[in-house]
Amino acid sequence: MTAAWTASKPANESRARTVALGFLRAEHIKDITLEDLDELMRSQNIIVRYRPLTNAASQIVQKGAAAFVTVDSGITSQGRRRFCVVHEFGHFMLGHVATAMRCTEEKFHTWYRTNGQEIEANAFASEFLMPEDLYKAAIAGRPPKREVLNNLADKFGVSMTAACVRYAEVGSHPCVLFVSRAGEVLWYRASQDAVGKHLRRGDKVSSWSAAGQYYADGEMDESDDLVDYHAWFVDDDEGQRIHETPIFMPAVNTVLSMVWFE
Numbered sequence: 001m002t003a004a005w006t007a008s009k010p011a012n013e014s015r016a017r018t019v020a021l022g023f024l025r026a027e028h029i030k031d032i033t034l035e036d037l038d039e040l041m042r043s044q045n046i047i048v049r050y051r052p053l054t055n056a057a058s059q060i061v062q063k064g065a066a067a068f069v070t071v072d073s074g075i076t077s078q079g080r081r082r083f084c085v086v087h088e089f090g091h092f093m094l095g096h097v098a099t100a101m102r103c104t105e106e107k108f109h110t111w112y113r114t115n116g117q118e119i120e121a122n123a124f125a126s127e128f129l130m131p132e133d134l135y136k137a138a139i140a141g142r143p144p145k146r147e148v149l150n151n152l153a154d155k156f157g158v159s160m161t162a163a164c165v166r167y168a169e170v171g172s173h174p175c176v177l178f179v180s181r182a183g184e185v186l187w188y189r190a191s192q193d194a195v196g197k198h199l200r201r202g203d204k205v206s207s208w209s210a211a212g213q214y215y216a217d218g219e220m221d222e223s224d225d226l227v228d229y230h231a232w233f234v235d236d237d238e239g240q241r242i243h244e245t246p247i248f249m250p251a252v253n254t255v256l257s258m259v260w261f262e
């Protein structure tokens with residue numbers, strides 16, 4: 001988190017991650033990818049239902065000792081459904097739920113927003129579904145090429161967005177994930193070892209990038225090609241070679257660009 005993202009009530013991401021790992025340990029869950037999440041929730045007195053929701057991706061309602069999680073049945077991706085369930089479970093475990101919470105689609109992109117509880121629920125879900133040791137083992141020192149990211153999303157049952165964010169957190173190669181919409185950077189997540197001054201929220205995406213090409217003429221070039229350093233960075237390149245792996249989401253005029261160093 002940079003200073004610009006500081007929440008009015010700061011998010012405590014590390015506590016959220018600790019609670020997630022504590023739960024997995026207490027339940028003796030060695031490999032979360034093998035678990036039936038709805039079943040696991042039932043063992044915690046949480047009933048998961050899939051029904052049409054308006055203005056929310058998912059919600060949780062607490063009634064006495066039990067809780068009901070509803071995920072919008074319009075969400076068809078298994079990965080996004082799993083993330084919604086565990087995001088709501090995170091609110092529950094972190095004591096956010098007084099009686100009810102509704103989580104909009106936008107809140108699942110709160111890696112940059114100012115709502116502390118949403119950032120915490122996302123951090124909880126990320127750690128829960130992609131525990132660091134398992135994730136690192138699955139990465140096996142490979143750069144975040146499309147094939148690697150696809151495999152991670154499949155294996156851990158999460159969306160490509162969640163898989164990319166997690167790679168930036170615990171991956172083996174320096175990288176910056178840029179999420180752009182309609183030609184502008186919406187948010188980004190940089191790995192701790194990524195150096196260089198890069199584009200920020202609100203900056204215009206360069207036409208030298210694969211994302212920029214898409215915004216200019218609709219072309220979706222799905223290679224993991226080398227791109228010009230200045231497609232994403234604004235300082236001197238000092239001979240740095242970067243690749244861009246673009247993931248196109250034309251339905252929402254959005255591109256995830258995983259930009260990584262050789």
Ligand SMILES: [Zn+2]
Binds near residue numbers: 091103107117
């Ligand atoms: Zn939420």
